[in-house]
Amino acid sequence: MDLGKESSSDMALLDGILTPFQIANDSDLIPILQQIQKEYGYLPPDVLLEVSKKTGIPASRIYGVVTFYEQFHLEPHGRHTIRCCRGTACHVKNGSELIDAISRYLGVGPGKTTEDMRFTFETVACLGTCFLAPVIMVNNDYYGHLSASKIKDILESYS
Numbered sequence: 069m070d071l072g073k074e075s076s077s078d079m080a081l082l083d084g085i086l087t088p089f090q091i092a093n094d095s096d097l098i099p100i101l102q103q104i105q106k107e108y109g110y111l112p113p114d115v116l117l118e119v120s121k122k123t124g125i126p127a128s129r130i131y132g133v134v135t136f137y138e139q140f141h142l143e144p145h146g147r148h149t150i151r152c153c154r155g156t157a158c159h160v161k162n163g164s165e166l167i168d169a170i171s172r173y174l175g176v177g178p179g180k181t182t183e184d185m186r187f188t189f190e191t192v193a194c195l196g197t198c199f200l201a202p203v204i205m206v207n208n209d210y211y212g213h214l215s216a217s218k219i220k221d222i223l224e225s226y227s
């Protein structure tokens with residue numbers, strides 16, 4: 069994250085977000101970041117720098133929190149989020165074939181968003197539903213006992 073980047077985001081939105089947090093401290097950081105992501109759709113680096121300036125919370129601390137929690141995104145996110153499990157239970161049931169099939173269908177690999185902003189593709193260590201292995205999630209929907217041949221039909225249902 070380049071916190072030295074020139075400002076281009078709408079900072080008026082940020083002022084509104086920070087207003088309820090008159091004396092922001094460390095415990096306010098996660099709710100502030102959640103609100104920023106809700107309003108901007110992601111966490112723009114220039115906005116995070118401004119948060120640091122306005123709250124006095126060091127940029128390094130903000131960056132540490134943002135990169136620790138999977139819920140936070142430093143880049144614009146697609147309308148739909150695909151999470152493909154790369155954990156052991158899924159891996160031994162050919163989970164990597166799902167990753168390949170999704171990458172082929174989207175034209176982008178894990179960690180990327182399609183150019184049309186339709187999908188963001190992520191892989192995760194475990195979706196907590198190993199009994200469904202191999203499994204993916206699209207938004208809040210689980211697709212378990214999956215094979216690569218079903219990927220196209222599933223993803224086409226998300227416009």
Ligand code: FES
Nearest residue numbers: 153155158194195
């Ligand atoms: S290892 Fe895939 S859901 Fe747990």
